Amino acid sequence: MAGTRRTRRRWLIPVAVVVVVVIAALVVYVSPLLHVRSVEVEGTHNLTADEVRDASGVQEGQNLARLDTSAAASGVSRLPWTDSVTVSRSWPSTVRIDVTEHEAVGVLDDGGDPAVVDADGRLFLRGVTPDGVKKITARADDQGAVSAAAGALAAVRQLDQGLYDQVESADAPGANDVLLKFPEGREVYWGSADRAADKAEATRVVLTREGARWNVSNPGLPSVRE
Structure with a gap:
């Protein structure tokens, strides 16, 4: 009898574990308590929260456990203003x-439709001119020049x-x-965008002095440009 009881315990325990796992899975995948009730959007300035929600494809009422976060992120990444995106569940x-x-x-400004350039020199949006951004004059096919100008501005x-x-x-x-060109015909020559932070500081300093044309290609020794 004792042996029979031990045998029953051996198979009852794994069966009980399986039952618990199945019930838990059903709760996760079926329970309305784990359906999407809200979609929170953070980090947007030019995009609206509704644009992001629509692009993600996430709908209220979807099962949160079965939500494809990679697909949602992929949808948002196709919005021109998106640099990076993370989609996560908050139970x-x-x-x-x-x-x-x-x-x-x-x-x-390359003679075609305006193309918005980010701090890394990437062209990510055409046909609009956001408020406050500066004109870059360069050839669109010269990525090095575009990146250098963008780096200086950034x-x-x-x-x-x-x-x-x-x-x-x-x-x-x-x-x-x-x-870089400033009002009243003032200009500051950078050369490359190397040592950009130092050249930005040198630009700030020389513009407090007299003189219309400056060279800060060596930011430690700025000079009047002939």
Whole structure:
């Protein structure tokens, strides 16, 4: 009899475990308590929360456990302003979408439709001109020049938004030939975008001095440009 009881216990325990797992799975995949009730969107400035929700394809009432977060993120990533996106579950009923947008620093003027350029020199949006961004004059097919001009503008804005606001344009006929133009005909020649933070600081300093044309290609020794 004792042996029979032990035998029953041996097979009853795994059966009980299986039953518990099945019940738990049914609760997760069927229970209305784990359906999507809200979709929270964070990190947007140019995109609206509704645009992000629509692009994600997430609908209220979907089962949260079966939600394809990769597909939702892929949908949002196709929005032009999206640089990166993460979609996650927040149990029991919330989907969270965290968006990082491109940092628009310039609009490329290459004779065609305006193309918005981010801080890394990537062209991510055409046909619009966002408020406050600066004109970049360069060839669209010269990625080095576009990136150099964008890097210069990004460094200036990171240092001093007021200084960035004064920039009229960034001209870049080549990657090593960036020129920032300011009101009243003032110009600051950067050369390349190497040591961008130092050159941004040098730009801020020389614009407090007399002189219309400056060279900060060596930011430790800025000079009047002939």
